[in-house]
Amino acid sequence: MSDAGSADPAIAVVVGASGGLGRALAELMVESGAYERVVALSRRRPDGWEDNARRAWAAVDILDEDSIAAGARLVATLGVPIRIVVATGRLSGFELKPEKSMRALDADALRELFAVNAVGPALVAKHLLPLTPRDRSSLFAAISARVGSIGDNRLGGWYGYRASKAALNMFIRTLAIEHRRARPNGVCVALHPGTVKTALSAPFQSGVPDEKLFSPERSATALLQVMDALGPGDTGGFFAWDGAKIPW
Numbered sequence: 001m002s003d004a005g006s007a008d009p010a011i012a013v014v015v016g017a018s019g020g021l022g023r024a025l026a027e028l029m030v031e032s033g034a035y036e037r038v039v040a041l042s043r044r045r046p047d048g049w050e051d052n053a054r055r056a057w058a059a060v061d062i063l064d065e066d067s068i069a070a071g072a073r074l075v076a077t078l079g080v081p082i083r084i085v086v087a088t089g090r091l092s093g094f095e096l097k098p099e100k101s102m103r104a105l106d107a108d109a110l111r112e113l114f115a116v117n118a119v120g121p122a123l124v125a126k127h128l129l130p131l132t133p134r135d136r137s138s139l140f141a142a143i144s145a146r147v148g149s150i151g152d153n154r155l156g157g158w159y160g161y162r163a164s165k166a167a168l169n170m171f172i173r174t175l176a177i178e179h180r181r182a183r184p185n186g187v188c189v190a191l192h193p194g195t196v197k198t199a200l201s202a203p204f205q206s207g208v209p210d211e212k213l214f215s216p217e218r219s220a221t222a223l224l225q226v227m228d229a230l231g232p233g234d235t236g237g238f239f240a241w242d243g244a245k246i247p248w
């Protein structure tokens with residue numbers, strides 16, 4: 001994807017690069033050599049991620065729009081983002097527990113999940129999508145979750161996480177429609193990474209068969225292959241780690 005013919009270096013951005021998946025995605029994108037530089041945006045510096053000619057980092061809290069805007073300004077000074085992946089997310093922790101029943105619905109917990117899983121990524125898109133090129137292909141992907149599919153919801157439960165990811169999916173679909181008007185080669189999608197061994201899924205991994213529990217590297221490798229294969233006709237879609245389309 002690197003574009004030697006352009007004056008502006010083609011770069012990649014990973015938001016949430018301190019997380020299990022975000023870290024693996026950022027590292028694999030550096031190793032791919034497809035980008036002049038990979039910019040990690042996260043609340044804390046990803047482990048082992050030193051700033052150099054190929055890597056940069058800036059502190060970004062997706063709950064703070066000013067920090068997203070500052071991160072976008074840094075990105076604009078470094079090059080033109082042709083791939084942006086938003087790998088932030090929240091499922092549980094502290095007072096947050098996925099709800100097993102409607103009795104467990106709690107307004108503060110729902111607000112927190114919507115803020116991190118839907119509003120934050122939408123604001124990231126607001127500040128980073130305008131930096132993508134008009135005359136070259138680019139891809140913006142938000143890591144969603146299959147449980148955010150309304151059509152695929154057969155088990156119930158996990159109200160807040162499901163609903164916040166469904167809201168994220170709607171943001172992505174709506175952003176894709178607006179984005180393609182000015183950037184017909186700009187792709188905007190939601191992705192499901194599979195069940196991945198990270199801090200987010202740690203409390204829920206028991207009972208998941210080994211072959212269905214991916215390492216972050218395995219999932220990130222699969223997701224990058226899916227992203228590489230997507231084109232303008234796929235914009236506004238929701239895809240799994242194996243490239244299969246997921247119903248909304």
Ligand SMILES: NC(=O)c1ccc[n+]([C@@H]2O[C@H](COP(=O)([O-])OP(=O)(O)OC[C@H]3O[C@@H](n4cnc5c(N)ncnc54)[C@H](OP(=O)(O)O)[C@@H]3O)[C@@H](O)[C@H]2O)c1
Pocket residue numbers: 016017018019020021022042043044060061062063087088089090116120143144145146192193194195196197198199200201
């Ligand atoms: N793991 C799975 O099985 C699985 C399955 C389906 C979907 N997903 C999705 O995959 C994505 C990546 O999750 P993961 O499994 O890699 O989990 P993870 O290791 O817990 O990473 C979550 C990331 O989100 C970041 N984050 C949370 N709130 C933030 C905020 N306000 N501002 C900036 N960053 C914030 C965390 O930053 P800090 O390091 O600062 O906390 C961390 O980098 C999420 O969207 C998740 O919903 C995961």
